[in-house]
Amino acid sequence: MRKVAVVGVGMTKFSGKQDKTAVELFAEAAMDAINESNLKPKDIQALFMGNALGDFAEGQAQPQAFAADYIGASNIPANKYENACASSSAAFRDAFMWVASGFYDIVMAGGAETAAKMGTPLATRTFAMASDSRYEFPSGITFPGVFALITHLYAKKYGIPLEKLKHQMALVSVNSHYYGARNPKAQFQKEITVDDVLKGFMVCQPLQLYDCCPFSDGGSAVILASEEKAKKLTNKPVYVVGVGQASAGNLLSQKEYLPRLRSRELAAEQAYKMAGLSPKDIDVIELHDCFSTATIVALDSLGFFEYGKSGEAVEKGETKLGGKIPVNPSGGLKSKGHPIGATGTAQIYEIVKQLRGECGERQVEGAKTGMTDTLGGDGGTLCNIILKRGW
């Protein structure tokens, strides 16, 4: 297996509803990534694109073919990845494997989504399609609903009074907005307080408005190249040193593990093992904070803190810049936004920028190794990627 590097990244500003299509958003990000890589569109040998709900948002299936053509990479093989919110992380992992195998030298992975365009009722309906349509949706499950169920399980399992857990969750959202306010690409560039979070309207008990990420429009793209090509293209290659992916059935099938997500533990184990690294080696992480509880659950399972203790770690500031593990300096899904097909490679974008030292006020000083964590559905897909500076 060959070494593979990320040689260029691009992303649009994430936003609420706006006028561009998913293909247009993807193309903006893709051209930035191509230009940063000192490549031309015709140099891209294949496209792996995440897009989950284009059928519903725009009546557009197989956007990847139109995206490849639109950016001038006409006629290359182009595949779409639909792994709900983890779509472009799954695309990235497959792109990595094709380059690592030697089949391709230069591949683009990315994604785009126009979820905000759908409006809240349709977006809530279509996001719920990533739950089990036969055994979960008839009860009216929604994505905040899934994490609300998990939040109550978490509070009970670890004996944390709900009020205390809610305070820890509020701090997660406060941190997200603090960093989002320092990221020009973020959907929300505004700080909030614990009080703001606790006064928000109830979405799914106990999750209030600011416990939840928004519906978003946006695109992101990255270029992966073999080590040999990467060395010619850039003096700052960021190597993909570990990847992991796992799946799981509906929530009910996960009864032995919840509130832990088994798919995360398996994916993370694969990524750490492949990289020969452990949680203490990770300098910065972009993790899947679709809901405030999700951050706490993820930090437990990724091995950064003991099970049930990640909320306390948030309270102690251990997830901020300068803490034990800086979490979501981009603002995360909560504040940067969550255009689901674009989210995974936008996390890669942030980690690459962090490792290159290009993040200004939200820079994690001296970051050499970073990780991403992307969740699709209620544990249905989980991807972890570990990236390392190559200079």
Add this chain to the structure above:
Amino acid sequence: MEHKLSFKEYNEALKQNKLLGLKCKQCGTVTVPPRIACSECTSTDLDVTELSGKGKVQTFTTVFVVPEGRESECPYVIVIVELDEGPWLMGNLTGIDPKAVTMDIMGKRVKMGHAVFPGDKYSAGDEARPLFSLEG
């Protein structure tokens, strides 16, 4: 390979208030919702069995922001129940003010009825789900 219990058969039975599952002849585990293989040992040597529909609430949420088409049901309570036979099942909770449900509900015993989601333009027809209520 044939299904021992298809979604359609499960759904039709639930509409008659009968909860069907699968009992593994190899390891004795009860699987519900149905799968083509035992949830514990993956054996396909399974018998269809009728379950009690009784169990304990494991977790809950009250939903205030609902999917398109479910507006008339808002707010509603979703519960995951551990059935006396072991498996977890998702359903709604009735007979209680949705806004008054707290974590105290967790661990309470419930019995099962059913309600039918009539389907929308995205779904593949109607789908029944358990409608739980507190026992006693």
